[in-house]
Amino acid sequence: MVKTSSVTKLKKQENYIGYLFASPWLIGLIVLGIFPIFMSLYFSFTNYNMISAPTWVGFTNYRILFTNDDLFWKSLGNTVYHVMIAVPLGIIVGIALALLLNSKVKGMSIYRTMFYLPNVVSVVAMTLLWLWLFQPNFGLINQLLSPFYKLFNLEPLGWYLDQNMSKMTLILMGLWTAGGSMVIYLAQMQDIPVTLYESAEIDGAGWFKKTIHITLPLMTPSIFFNFIMGLIGSFQVFTIAYIMTNGGPSRSTYYYAYYLFDKMMNDNAMGMASAMAWILLVMVLIVTIVALRLNKFVFYLGEET
Amino acid sequence: MEATVVKIKYKSRKRRRLITAIILHIVLIACSFVFVFPFLWMLFTALKTPAELLQGIQVFFPQTPQWGNFLLAMQRIPFFLYLKNSLIVVVLVVIGTVFSATTAAYAFAKLRWKGRDKWFIVMLATMMLPIQVILIPTYVMYNWVGWLGTRLPLIVPAFFGGGAAFYIFLTRQFFLGVPKELTESAIIDGANHFQIFIKIMLPLSKPAITTVALFTFMGAWNDYFGPLIFLSNPDHWTLALGLRSFQTQYGGQYNLMMAASILIMLPTLIMFFFAQKTFIEGIKFTGIKG
Numbered sequence: 001m002v003k004t005s006s007v008t009k010l011k012k013q014e015n016y017i018g019y020l021f022a023s024p025w026l027i028g029l030i031v032l033g034i035f036p037i038f039m040s041l042y043f044s045f046t047n048y049n050m051i052s053a054p055t056w057v058g059f060t061n062y063r064i065l066f067t068n069d070d071l072f073w074k075s076l077g078n079t080v081y082h083v084m085i086a087v088p089l090g091i092i093v094g095i096a097l098a099l100l101l102n103s104k105v106k107g108m109s110i111y112r113t114m115f116y117l118p119n120v121v122s123v124v125a126m127t128l129l130w131l132w133l134f135q136p137n138f139g140l141i142n143q144l145l146s147p148f149y150k151l152f153n154l155e156p157l158g159w160y161l162d163q164n165m166s167k168m169t170l171i172l173m174g175l176w177t178a179g180g181s182m183v184i185y186l187a188q189m190q191d192i193p194v195t196l197y198e199s200a201e202i203d204g205a206g207w208f209k210k211t212i213h214i215t216l217p218l219m220t221p222s223i224f225f226n227f228i229m230g231l232i233g234s235f236q237v238f239t240i241a242y243i244m245t246n247g248g249p250s251r252s253t254y255y256y257a258y259y260l261f262d263k264m265m266n267d268n269a270m271g272m273a274s275a276m277a278w279i280l281l282v283m284v285l286i287v288t289i290v291a292l293r294l295n296k297f298v299f300y301l302g303e304e305t
Numbered sequence: 306m307e308a309t310v311v312k313i314k315y316k317s318r319k320r321r322r323l324i325t326a327i328i329l330h331i332v333l334i335a336c337s338f339v340f341v342f343p344f345l346w347m348l349f350t351a352l353k354t355p356a357e358l359l360q361g362i363q364v365f366f367p368q369t370p371q372w373g374n375f376l377l378a379m380q381r382i383p384f385f386l387y388l389k390n391s392l393i394v395v396v397l398v399v400i401g402t403v404f405s406a407t408t409a410a411y412a413f414a415k416l417r418w419k420g421r422d423k424w425f426i427v428m429l430a431t432m433m434l435p436i437q438v439i440l441i442p443t444y445v446m447y448n449w450v451g452w453l454g455t456r457l458p459l460i461v462p463a464f465f466g467g468g469a470a471f472y473i474f475l476t477r478q479f480f481l482g483v484p485k486e487l488t489e490s491a492i493i494d495g496a497n498h499f500q501i502f503i504k505i506m507l508p509l510s511k512p513a514i515t516t517v518a519l520f521t522f523m524g525a526w527n528d529y530f531g532p533l534i535f536l537s538n539p540d541h542w543t544l545a546l547g548l549r550s551f552q553t554q555y556g557g558q559y560n561l562m563m564a565a566s567i568l569i570m571l572p573t574l575i576m577f578f579f580a581q582k583t584f585i586e587g588i589k590f591t592g593i594k595g
Contacts, residue, residue, distance in 0.1 A: 011417070014416055015417070015419055018416035021408045021411050024409065024464060025469065029427070032465060037439060043441065043445075050445060100333055100336070103329060111336075115340050116584075116588075117574075120577040121574070122526070122569055125570050130343075132350060133346065137361075144362070176340065179340065183589060184588060187589035235435065236436065265534070270445060273441050274441050277438045277440070281437075288433060
């Protein structure tokens with residue numbers, strides 16, 4: 001009897017101590033996370049410039065954005081374009097690099113280090129570097145391409161100065177950091193049991209067949225992870241455009257997060273900016289849920305035997 | 306007769322393998338070139354004169370390396386002020402994140418408390434939240450308490466687990482690997498959870514804590530968006546903001562701009578070279594376990 005009561009006392013104590021240890025993070029989560037989410041929902045139904053108190057306007061902000069704001073649609077279109085190209089391209093390049101390194105090649109870890117290197121660099125420094133590389137007149141890339149331009153009688157590409165190329169330029173620059181996801185793919189590839197490949201070899205499968213039927217299916221968890229994280233990140237693309245193009249030319253790289261930033265920092269339109277943030281949240285949520293539905297195509301090694 | 310056929314087959318197989326290996330290396334070297342050469346070009350550019358810049362690849366290497374460009378770049382902006390500001394923010398963010406990540410990880414890994422598993426899922430979900438949704442209200446809140454224009458909005462959240470979800474997860478996995486017997490025998494010896502945490506868990510978890518510290522350092526050092534929003538006072542600007550102001554003021558002077566960019570990249574590059582393994586292991590961890 002005495003014993004059980006001391007056990008419950010210990011359990012109660014552990015409960016308190018658990019909350020105590022979690023409390024720095026937990027307080028942060030509530031004050032700087034959960035509460036602000038609801039606050040921004042409230043703001044999204046108000047006019048608020050941070051000077052006078054917020055005034056309730058109902059759905060006006062949302063209505064203006066959807067029906068009477070060309071820039072909203074323009075920036076949303078730019079962002080969707082960016083997401084639809086950058087995410088799949090990033091996955092393909094990441095997997096391709098990992099497949100190259102997975103072939104028991106000598107010096108694998110040296111190559112891996114070199115491929116990963118761009119990921120440790122500040123985004124500002126990276127963007128300035130590529131601004132110089134893509135510089136149409138004196139930049140390295142057009143200089144290297146100039147023989148091709150001459151051969152086919154082409155005008156040199158304008159890259160970030162050409163409104164039809166600017167988004168693609170930013171996407172190409174983003175591929176420079178594909179080594180980050182490559183490390184994840186490679187790690188998962190190397191976890192695949194050798195016996196699977198050996199039995200496939202006995203059945204006469206070559207490299208291509210092994211890749212299609214063993215490697216890629218068993219990599220779906222990390223592909224899925226990078227897909228979701230890539231989607232969420234790409235929907236928020238901002239800094240590279242802010243530094244490389246200022247959203248131009250002709251607003252061709254004026255992304256959703258950029259417009260939101262301007263609403264918030266330049267116009268002090270906190271209500272409108274909050275409405276945009278909530279629209280973004282809902283979009284990301286929908287895309288994530290749809291992607292999670294695709295989860296049934298994901299193949300977990302532990303489960304299939 | 307049969308033996309020679311086998312021999313020839315063996316030889317041709319060996320040769321084919323050699324050829325694939327050579328092709329593979331050629332492809333890999335070409336890829337490495339794409340990833341590494343921009344860094345070298347950055348250095349060449351930083352060491353050129355303005356006249357050499359205009360000649361593109363006609364002048365591939367700088368004729369006489371202009372090492373003075375680095376000094377010039379440091380004089381164009383208050384470099385050491387920005388360096389000091391960066392260090393203040395980065396050091397405090399690293400300390401804060403290690404503190405909040407390890408304490409929360411201990412609660413999730415070694416203690417039983419009500420709602421623990423539900424909070425754990427909430428923590429994982431926070432990783433997916435677009436930052437803008439909480440940015441605007443926190444900006445407004447910092448305005449209320451008079452923190453706008455100070456460094457506090459960048460530093461204080463770190464002590465309360467701001468942006469630490471992944472690090473909590475990583476440290477928790479590490480703590481789970483610490484044998485139960487160790488902590489239980491400590492309890493029998495009369496130790497309380499604070500003593501166990503400080504005297505057993507933290508010393509045993511040096512690899513995990515190093516990983517957290519390294520990643521946080523890199524994230525805070527390279528961060529541009531946070532300082533852009535919160536550091537309105539130029540006296541508080543970090544190097545990332547300084548580099549951007551360099552661009553807006555001296556945009557055409559690519560040699561100096563590259564010199565300044567190299568200076569800001571150097572600490573993270575050096576760190577990466579010395580702690581490569583920790584990095585790669587940490588990255589692998591994100592993908593596989595996550």
